[in-house]
Amino acid sequence: xxxxxxxxxxxxxFMRHIRKAFAGVAALDGVDLTVHxxxxxxxxxxxxxxKSTLIxxxxxxxxxxxxxxxxxxxxxxxxxxAAVQQEGIRFIHQELHLIPHFTVAxxxxxxxxxxxxxxxxxxxxxxxxxxxxxxxxxxxxLDGNRLIRDLSQAELxxxxxxxxxxxxEARLVVFDEPTAPLEAREAALLFDAIRALKARGIAIIYVxxxxxxxxxxxxxxxxxxxxRQVATLDEVKAEDVDRLIALMVGRELTTLxxxxxxxxxxxxxxxxLENGGGEAFRQLNMxxxxxxIVGIAGLSGSGREQxxxxxxxxxxxxxxTLRIAGKAVKLRSPVQAIARGIxxxxxxxxxxxxxxxxxxxxxxxxxxxQSLSRFGWELKEKARKNALALAExxxxxxxxxxxAVRYLSGGNQQKVILARWLNSHSxxxxxxEPTLGVDVGxxxxxxxxxRQLADKGRCVLVSSSDAxxxxxxxDRLLVMRRGEIVADVPTENLTQDGLLALTSGGSEQETxx
Amino acid sequence: MSDMPQPGLRRRLAFPIDxxxxxxxxxxxxxxxxxxxxxxxxxxxxxxxxxxAPLAILCFGLACVxxxxxxxxxxxxIDLSLPATSVLAVAVVSIGVQLDVSIFLLALLAVAxxxxxxxxxxxxxxxxxxxxxxxxxxxSVAIVGxxxxxxxxxxxxxxxxxxxxxxxxxxxxxxxxxxxxxxxFVLYQFLVHHSRWGQHLQAxxxxxxxxxxxxxxxxxxxxxxxxLAGFAAALAALTLLSRGSGSSPGAEEPLLLEMVLATFxxxxxxRRRVVTIxxxxxxxxxxxxxxxxxxxxxxxxxxxxxVKGALILLVLSAAAVQRRGQL
Numbered sequence: 001x002x003x004x005x006x007x008x009x010x011x012x013x014f015m016r017h018i019r020k021a022f023a024g025v026a027a028l029d030g031v032d033l034t035v036h037x038x039x040x041x042x043x044x045x046x047x048x049x050x051k052s053t054l055i056x057x058x059x060x061x062x063x064x065x066x067x068x069x070x071x072x073x074x075x076x077x078x079x080x081x082a083a084v085q086q087e088g089i090r091f092i093h094q095e096l097h098l099i100p101h102f103t104v105a106x107x108x109x110x111x112x113x114x115x116x117x118x119x120x121x122x123x124x125x126x127x128x129x130x131x132x133x134x135x136x137x138x139x140x141x142l143d144g145n146r147l148i149r150d151l152s153q154a155e156l157x158x159x160x161x162x163x164x165x166x167x168x169e170a171r172l173v174v175f176d177e178p179t180a181p182l183e184a185r186e187a188a189l190l191f192d193a194i195r196a197l198k199a200r201g202i203a204i205i206y207v208x209x210x211x212x213x214x215x216x217x218x219x220x221x222x223x224x225x226x227x228r229q230v231a232t233l234d235e236v237k238a239e240d241v242d243r244l245i246a247l248m249v250g251r252e253l254t255t256l257x258x259x260x261x262x263x264x265x266x267x268x269x270x271x272x273l274e275n276g277g278g279e280a281f282r283q284l285n286m287x288x289x290x291x292x293i294v295g296i297a298g299l300s301g302s303g304r305e306q307x308x309x310x311x312x313x314x315x316x317x318x319x320x321t322l323r324i325a326g327k328a329v330k331l332r333s334p335v336q337a338i339a340r341g342i343x344x345x346x347x348x349x350x351x352x353x354x355x356x357x358x359x360x361x362x363x364x365x366x367x368x369x370q371s372l373s374r375f376g377w378e379l380k381e382k383a384r385k386n387a388l389a390l391a392e393x394x395x396x397x398x399x400x401x402x403x404a405v406r407y408l409s410g411g412n413q414q415k416v417i418l419a420r421w422l423n424s425h426s427x428x429x430x431x432x433e434p435t436l437g438v439d440v441g442x443x444x445x446x447x448x449x450x451r452q453l454a455d456k457g458r459c460v461l462v463s464s465s466d467a468x469x470x471x472x473x474x475d476r477l478l479v480m481r482r483g484e485i486v487a488d489v490p491t492e493n494l495t496q497d498g499l500l501a502l503t504s505g506g507s508e509q510e511t512x513x
Numbered sequence: 514m515s516d517m518p519q520p521g522l523r524r525r526l527a528f529p530i531d532x533x534x535x536x537x538x539x540x541x542x543x544x545x546x547x548x549x550x551x552x553x554x555x556x557x558x559x560x561x562x563x564x565x566a567p568l569a570i571l572c573f574g575l576a577c578v579x580x581x582x583x584x585x586x587x588x589x590x591i592d593l594s595l596p597a598t599s600v601l602a603v604a605v606v607s608i609g610v611q612l613d614v615s616i617f618l619l620a621l622l623a624v625a626x627x628x629x630x631x632x633x634x635x636x637x638x639x640x641x642x643x644x645x646x647x648x649x650x651x652x653s654v655a656i657v658g659x660x661x662x663x664x665x666x667x668x669x670x671x672x673x674x675x676x677x678x679x680x681x682x683x684x685x686x687x688x689x690x691x692x693x694x695x696x697x698f699v700l701y702q703f704l705v706h707h708s709r710w711g712q713h714l715q716a717x718x719x720x721x722x723x724x725x726x727x728x729x730x731x732x733x734x735x736x737x738x739x740x741l742a743g744f745a746a747a748l749a750a751l752t753l754l755s756r757g758s759g760s761s762p763g764a765e766e767p768l769l770l771e772m773v774l775a776t777f778x779x780x781x782x783x784r785r786r787v788v789t790i791x792x793x794x795x796x797x798x799x800x801x802x803x804x805x806x807x808x809x810x811x812x813x814x815x816x817x818x819x820v821k822g823a824l825i826l827l828v829l830s831a832a833a834v835q836r837r838g839q840l
Contacts, residue, residue: 097726099719101785110716111727113709120707147785163727 012036012203013058013089013172018067020053027053028064029227035172035203040194042218042236043207046248046467046500049224051207055174058205059091060084072171088171090164092178096156098148105130105144108162133162137200138193154186158193165197172203179213180301191217209299211241211504223247242501249467249496257472258451264291264475270325270459271311271428277319280306281483284320288428293450293460295474295491297467297503303483308430308463312344313337325427341427345417345434353417354405361387361401364419390419395445411443418449428459435469447473467496479503535781537827538799545806552806559688565801566694566752571595571768572776572793573701574745579776579788580705581714581738582638582645583721590638590718591645592739594653595746596768598630600760601660602750607669607760616675624747630656631743635736657765670759680755690752697748702790704741714738774824775800781831 015033019026028050035041045051056062058069060081069076071087098107105127114122114129127144134142138158151159157178164170175194179187194217198204208214214221215238223230223244230247233240269287276284281303288294298304309315311322313331321328324340331337334344346353354363364387387401394415396408405416414434421429431450435443450473454460464470470477471491479487479502487502545552574595582590602623609619630652637648679689705711717724717731724731757764778799779792800821807817 095722097720097723099716099723101719101787102716106712110723111713111729113712115709120703121709121712 012039012072013205014070015054015058016068016070018054018057018069019065020057020062021065026227028057030067031224031227031229032232033205033222033229035205037171037203038198038201039220040198040204040206040218042214042221043205043224044209044211044214044221044244044248045224049248050227051224053227054224055091055176055205055207058084058089058174088169090170090173092157092161092164092173092175094177094180096160098156098159100147100149102148103127103144104142104146104148104151104159107148107159108133108144108166110163112167130162130166133166134158137165137196138162139196140189140193152186153182154189157182157190161193170202172205173197174205174207176207177209177300178206179208179210180299187213209504211244211500212238214244215240225249241504242497245497245500245504249500258448260291260293260451260475261455262291264289264454266292268326269323272323273311273320274323275320276310276317276322278306278310278317279303279315281310281480282319284485286478286485286488288459288461290427290457290459291454292476293454293462293474295470295477296461296463296480297470297477297499298480299503300465301482302480302503304463304480305432307480308344308432308461311337311428311461312342312430338424338426341425342430343421343424343426343428344430345414345421345432347432347436354413356406357404359402360391360396360405360408360416363405363416364390364401366420387419390422394419394422394449411446414446415449418446422449422453426458428461429453430461430463432463433465434462435464435466467499471496471499481505535778537824538778538803542799542802542806545802545809549806549809552809557805557809559691561798561801561805562691562694563688564756564805565797566690567599567749567756568768568771568775568801569694569794569797570697570745570749570752571599571772572779572797573697573790574742574749575772575776576779576788576790576793577701577705577714577738577741577745578645579718581718581735583718584780584788587646588644590735590738591649591773592631592634592742593646593649593769593773594630594634594656595742595749596765596772597653597656597660598627598743598746599749599753599768600765601630601656601663602627602747603753603757603764604660604664604669604760606750606754607671608663610671610673610676611669616673623750624744627743627747627750628740629743630746631739631741632736634743635739638739639732639735653765653769661762664760664762666762668759668761671754672758676755676758679751680758690755693748693752697745698790698794701741701745705790710734710737770821771797771800774821778824 013033013035015031018028018031018033020028031050031054033041033043033054043051043054053062057064057079060079060083063079069079071089076083076087099110102110105123108130109126114125116122130144131142134140138161140158142155142158148156148159161173164173178190178194182190191213194204194206206214206218215236218236220232220234221236221244222232225248233244236244266289268289270290271286271288273284273286276282276286280301284307286294296304296307306315310317311331313334313336316332317330322331323329324342329340331340331342337344355366358366361384365383384401388399390396391399391401396412396415396419405413408416429450434446434450450460450462454475462470462474471494474491476488476490477494477499478485479489479499481503486505489502551557575592578590578592580590605623605626606619609622610616634645634649634652637643637652638645641648679693682689684692703711705714713724713729714734714737716727717729717734721731724734753764754760775796776788776793777796779794779796780786780788782792782795783789803820803824804817807820
């Protein structure tokens with residue numbers, strides 16, 4: 001099987017003048033990408049810079065408006081997932097897509113099983129071949145008979161790689177954020193495997209937010225910003241992290257944000273977490289004060305999502321103490337969290353935040369039905385007026401509160417959720433990616449509403465992957481990396497470069513190995 | 514992350530939980546051996562094996578559907594119409610024999626009817642998108658209705674020579690029905706656990722996304738699994754026919770419960786704790802040995818139902834606790 005990897009040497013990948021626009025907005029504007037055999041090519045950029053569009057075009061999932069792709073010196077006539085597979089281009093997606101009760105060997109050979117001549121599965125050959133692949137190609141020992149559910153995250157990643165490469169036809173492998181769920185030690189294991197592929201002459205595209213990984217493993221780096229190719233560096237060293245950040249950022253903060261009415265009083269915290277440990281985070285200390293907007297920054301896999309889910313009672317707090325208004329509490333469910341005065345505006349509003357077939361009014365009133373009913377009967381007119389007043393205040397369009405919420409735009413749906421919580425007596429508002437997929441106009445209104453909440457003496461916690469949003473909206477930022485809070489900084493004088501350096505472990509000379 | 518050992522620890526704690534049903538069964542069987550010495554006699558074991566044949570073959574069919582659709586009892590694959598289909602096939606053959614129709618034609622008709630039922634279930638689940646539990650429960654009711662219409666809710670006894678030979682004959686001292694069960698077992702074991710098709714079926718039941726990503730056509734895999742289940746129902750009809758010497762109304766009711774119970778008990782026999790054909794066979798044997806032992810001890814027939822129901826609850830709770838441990 002290993003001898004058939006010779007195809008790898010045949011030639012590299014050339015993507016030329018790739019253009020793609022969505023609804024008139026350019027996602028990619030004439031990007032060139034060249035990856036030679038035996039080269040690890042880093043692809044970096046902020047969220048929305050065009051990385052994923054470029055990868056999707058290469059995968060044949062998305063058709064470019066212009067440009068051409070050639071592999072091994074031949075221009076691809078049509079770019080479909082099947083054609084790309086045929087050309088030896090393989091993708092290691094972030095999601096593993098492995099089956100828990102399958103063995104390692106079965107998972108590697110899924111869809112391309114080995115059979116005996118009489119038709120039965122040749123398990124022995126599959127096990128031997130998969131173990132040989134791990135040993136000879138990825139430089140690791142892995143028993144082909146172990147079950148997927150017993151493997152560590154790093155081993156799962158290696159199985160995923162083996163599955164993509166076992167046919168020996170791979171010439172180009174795209175790694176999309178491969179280390180996100182891994183610990184530093186495990187990431188080192190993965191890097192060894194990737195370097196082993198490089199040594200075999202396979203071309204590699206490596207997409208990651210962790211810039212210290214990029215400087216460690218990549219030979220060349222292409223930087224995208226707003227759909228444009230900002231630079232391609234032919235050499236990267238550990239010292240280049242700050243330069244990469246400067247290339248990636250380059251946007252100015254807009255005046256989307258409202259200034260606080262007064263300095264928040266930071267003498268008595270409303271919520272305190274001491275030495276908190278839970279799903280994917282540990283040793284966490286944080287305090288939230290009334291009137292303050294606090295942001296949580298962190299890459300995917302940093303534990304940011306798990307922290308806010310824990311505060312909302314979705315995950316148990318395994319260690320440490322959570323105090324609300326000075327009292328130690330345990331939140332076992334969202335119901336208990338709401339009862340303690342915590343409100344969540346979830347990231348996936350379509351599925352978790354709103355009841356799509358119900359009307360705008362019903363969705364607004366759902367969190368505080370007590371005052372709108374008498375002896376259990378809902379007071380329809382009072383409820384409608386209440387909802388209408390809020391809809392006007394928040395400028396929800398269209399103003400018809402009897403309409404089903406599913407017909408509203410993303411920004412207006414988000415405002416419906418905010419209206420719901422404005423209506424309640426909640427003290428802490430957790431906003432998870434509050435402007436994901438929301439246009440700029442509605443975004444400004446959401447920012448102003450958020451500031452109003454804080455000015456009324458409520459606590460606000462914003463979790464976001466948008467650096468400009470975090471800096472502009474929040475008073476103070478908690479930066480998380482690999483399950484720990486690595487910085488607690490005021491946003492005054494904080495630049496996007498500075499924040500990016502903090503989240504990706506950039507300018508601090510901390511190596512993950 | 515730092516919590517890495519956590520799931521492993523939970524899994525170790527959960528390990529004995531899924532063995533509870535097995536341990537319970539073992540204790541019960543041991544109890545029978547002491548209380549009813551007749552239990553372990555060759556003659557009684559032969560009776561248990563013969564009586565297991567229809568149940569075991571139905572379990573093979575159900576196992577195919579569960580393996581292909583996933584083992585979540587509510588949203589995964591399940592086919593509750595198999596016993597009804599089998600009893601329909603029995604009624605068709607019995608009526609036909611009474612009318613002197615050729616047995617080959619009848620066998621063809623029975624298999625066709627069972628495959629049609631499987632096809633209908635598959636269309637409901639795959640095309641229309643109904644939850645398998647509801648779709649097959651509804652078709653079960655419809656099929657029972659059809660059987661009652663055809664047989665007028667009467668018992669139809671037949672004593673065709675081929676049936677008597679199958680019922681009373683043996684090879685090397687082992688009844689024909691047992692040989693038949695073993696042959697069907699070998700067929701289904703090969704298809705599900707030793708063929709590429711079976712590997713693909715297991716993959717689509719394990720994770721639909723993973724199967725799609727690997728280019729496996731999970732819709733047609735599911736369709737095949739329902740057809741294979743229908744075929745099993747037709748095969749089970751032969752052993753049902755010989756066990757009851759004809760068709761009797763209401764035969765599907767006890768089979769339904771036992772089929773689901775036995776198939777899920779089978780998970781306790783697999784290293785991966787999933788439904789397997791081999792596990793289904795052992796599960797069916799256990800359930801029948803249990804009924805047999807309770808009968809030998811002259812336990813009140815109504816208590817037998819209670820004991821079985823309690824066992825179902827136990828098996829399902831063990832599975833649920835175990836699944837929670839994995840999350």
